[in-house]
Amino acid sequence: GENVEQHPSTLSVQEGDSAVIKCTYSDSASNYFPWYKQELGKGPQLIIDIRSNVGEKKDQRIAVTLNKTAKHFSLHITETQPEDSAVYFCAARRGKLQFGAGTQVVVTP
Amino acid sequence: DAGVIQSPRHEVTEMGQEVTLRCKPISGHNSLFWYRQTMMRGLELLIYFNNNVPIDDSGMPEDRFSAKMPNASFSTLKIQPSEPRDSAVYFCASSLTVLGRTSGRSEQYFGPGTRLTVT
Numbered sequence: 001g002e003n004v005e006q007h008p009s010t011l012s013v014q015e016g017d018s019a020v021i022k023c024t025y026s027d028s029a030s031n032y033f034p035w036y037k038q039e040l041g042k043g044p045q046l047i048i049d050i051r052s053n054v055g056e057k058k059d060q061r062i063a064v065t066l067n068k069t070a071k072h073f074s075l076h077i078t079e080t081q082p083e084d085s086a087v088y089f090c091a092a093r094r095g096k097l098q099f100g101a102g103t104q105v106v107v108t109p
Numbered sequence: 110d111a112g113v114i115q116s117p118r119h120e121v122t123e124m125g126q127e128v129t130l131r132c133k134p135i136s137g138h139n140s141l142f143w144y145r146q147t148m149m150r151g152l153e154l155l156i157y158f159n160n161n162v163p164i165d166d167s168g169m170p171e172d173r174f175s176a177k178m179p180n181a182s183f184s185t186l187k188i189q190p191s192e193p194r195d196s197a198v199y200f201c202a203s204s205l206t207v208l209g210r211t212s213g214r215s216e217q218y219f220g221p222g223t224r225l226t227v228t
Contacts, residue, residue: 034217089152
């Protein structure tokens with residue numbers, strides 16, 4: 001089955017700086033790659049996603065890139081703000097979603 | 110839209126007791142997913158339903174776990190008997206699936222979760 005690895009497990013950034021989280025997947029047939037943000041005490045919330053026929057997608061301060069050949073995808077958050085502090089999960093789907101282990105992002109003022 | 114509704118939000122029970130978690134998916138969604146989240150294992154898919162029919166229950170840990178979806182607006186996850194290692198946050202999610210493929214962005218909407226503690 002699909003295996004998704006996510007790095008780093010924790011990420012501390014200064015407010016205003018950029019944050020990058022990277023994921024790799026194993027199943028070349030996976031065709032959908034969402035990113036979820038989970039705040040304390042809440043369920044994961046989709047923030048951006050990308051399909052395998054697209055290399056990059058951007059939504060305001062958030063962007064995702066996909067390299068199908070290398071089987072990795074990344075989340076980029078620019079101009080980070082304290083409210084960006086949360087756990088971020090990547091996932092890959094071929095049939096069902098397989099989640100990465102998560103990245104704890106802390107944005108310090 | 111009320112979103113995915115789960116109850117209870119917190120459950121504390123003693124080992125050996127039966128636990129029932131409840132979920133109401135978003136109206137109009139026809140796929141429902143039960144996940145378990147722990148520090149050690151992260152987010153794990155336990156089972157998912159499409160049009161009220163269980164499609165994949167390969168993630169259900171053992172026979173103590175069972176899930177039902179009697180209608181499009183309600184699902185339960187039951188643990189009987191419960192054990193301390195079942196302590197986790199259990200999430201329900203729903204999405205809209207068309208003709209066997211999740212439509213649009215394939216977005217799964219998650220509920221707030223049920224934090225289960227088995228002592």
